[in-house]
Amino acid sequence: MGKNKEAENSASRLNMISGKTNAFFNIVFIVVALMCIIPVVFIFIISISSEQSIKMNGYRFIPEAFSIDSYLFxxxxxxxxxxxxxxxxxxxxxxxxxxxxxxxxxxxxxxxxxxxxxxxxxxxxxxxxxxxxxxxxxxxxxxxxxxxxxxxxxxxxxxxxxxxxxxxxxxxxxxxxxxxxxxxxxxxxxxxxxxxxxxxxxxxxxxxxxxxxxxxxxxxxxxxxxxxxxxxxxxxxxxxxxxxxxxxxxxxxxxxxxxxxxxxxxxxxxxxxxxxxxxxxxxxxxxxxxxxxxxxxxxxxxxxxxxx
CATH class of the missing domain: 1.10.3720.10 (MetI-like)
Incomplete structure (x- = not known):
């Protein structure tokens, strides 16, 4: 029994992730998630931007003027x-x-x-x-x-x-x-x-x-x-x-x-x-x-x- 517990503890220690590694993985996952979410948010912002604002300033996260003309169209x-x-x-x-x-x-x-x-x-x-x-x-x-x-x-x-x-x-x-x-x-x-x-x-x-x-x-x-x-x-x-x-x-x-x-x-x-x-x-x-x-x-x- 003692040997089995020691083996289990040894296996669990090998499978443990250090705090630094865990933080690194979290940062990577957050970056990947933002890479997926930000383009969708950006597309939505463009869709509610006024056409004149897009012509004058191009694509922006914060447009000069909002408009729902696209959805009305x-x-x-x-x-x-x-x-x-x-x-x-x-x-x-x-x-x-x-x-x-x-x-x-x-x-x-x-x-x-x-x-x-x-x-x-x-x-x-x-x-x-x-x-x-x-x-x-x-x-x-x-x-x-x-x-x-x-x-x-x-x-x-x-x-x-x-x-x-x-x-x-x-x-x-x-x-x-x-x-x-x-x-x-x-x-x-x-x-x-x-x-x-x-x-x-x-x-x-x-x-x-x-x-x-x-x-x-x-x-x-x-x-x-x-x-x-x-x-x-x-x-x-x-x-x-x-x-x-x-x-x-x-x-x-x-x-x-x-x-x-x-x-x-x-x-x-x-x-x-x-x-x-x-x-x-x-x-x-x-x-x-x-x-x-x-x-x-x-x-x-x-x-x-x-x-x-």
Missing amino acids: LFREGETIIHALGISILVTVVGTALGVALTTLMGYVLSRSDYKLKGFCTMIVFIPMIFNGGMISSYVVNTQFMHLKDSMWALILPLCVSSFNVIICKTFFKTNIPDSVIESAQIDGASQLTIFGKIAIPLSKPLIATIALFLTFGYWNDWFQSSLYITNTKLFSLQALLDHVQRNIQMMANNPTLGVTMQQYMNSMPKEGARMAMAIIIIVPIACTYPFFQKYFISGLTVGAVKG
């Missing part, structure tokens, strides 16, 4: 914003649900040691983590063979499955679902699909939360797929709409061939503030969802990373 364009928001929500929800289902199924199959094609399929999944066919080949496949252009599926399917996520699922299932449990269920006559649905999934909440958050962030922040495959403005997501505004608003405002009404409308629009206000609208929903999944996200990511 977005409110007037509410139909377009709400439609784009609906597209973003639909793509995120459907893509995340489909991605979680496919990724966990693939990860579970590859985690089973008795699966005959395990080595070959693992290699097939692993290769895209190193290199892929390139953007041109992906574009040709998605448009010419799968006919996804100007389709909602063009925003969903290309991001649905990631090799990295599949490897995380494989590692999680292999290290957290004992073979003895699987064998016991098989003896009782359960199929692999039944085992997956009634045993593996209920024990995998951290994993599902981790994969779901990865996919949610990916779908919510994506604008690149829209720039490749979408020409119909009715299918623009909120992020694609922001990108479209970002690239074209200045061109429209300076184009002398536009009609007087359109020219006056563009000149009166709070250009910089509207961009930042739309960015805030994009940031807030996804930022509000993260705290609800933080516990599962951290534990699931840790398991996949440490034991992989």
Whole structure:
């Protein structure tokens, strides 16, 4: 007993962090947190700055004049914003649900040691983590063979499955679902699909939360797929709409061939503030969802990373 206590005390002393080290880590974490928070605060301040103040003095943390014209402009364009928001929500929800289902199924199959094609399929999944066919080949496949252009599926399917996520699922299932449990269920006559649905999934909440958050962030922040495959403005997501505004608003405002009404409308629009206000609208929903999944996200990511 005495030796065990001494060993435990020795281990605890080795794992202790000195006060200086702890203070250093706290400072590092505070700096990193500020690096994440300050840009968002700065964007919000710009969104409530008057357009004239921005033109005269540029971006400032404390503008000379505040204004909510940017948000009033977005409110007037509410139909377009709400439609784009609906597209973003639909793509995120459907893509995340489909991605979680496919990724966990693939990860579970590859985690089973008795699966005959395990080595070959693992290699097939692993290769895209190193290199892929390139953007041109992906574009040709998605448009010419799968006919996804100007389709909602063009925003969903290309991001649905990631090799990295599949490897995380494989590692999680292999290290957290004992073979003895699987064998016991098989003896009782359960199929692999039944085992997956009634045993593996209920024990995998951290994993599902981790994969779901990865996919949610990916779908919510994506604008690149829209720039490749979408020409119909009715299918623009909120992020694609922001990108479209970002690239074209200045061109429209300076184009002398536009009609007087359109020219006056563009000149009166709070250009910089509207961009930042739309960015805030994009940031807030996804930022509000993260705290609800933080516990599962951290534990699931840790398991996949440490034991992989």
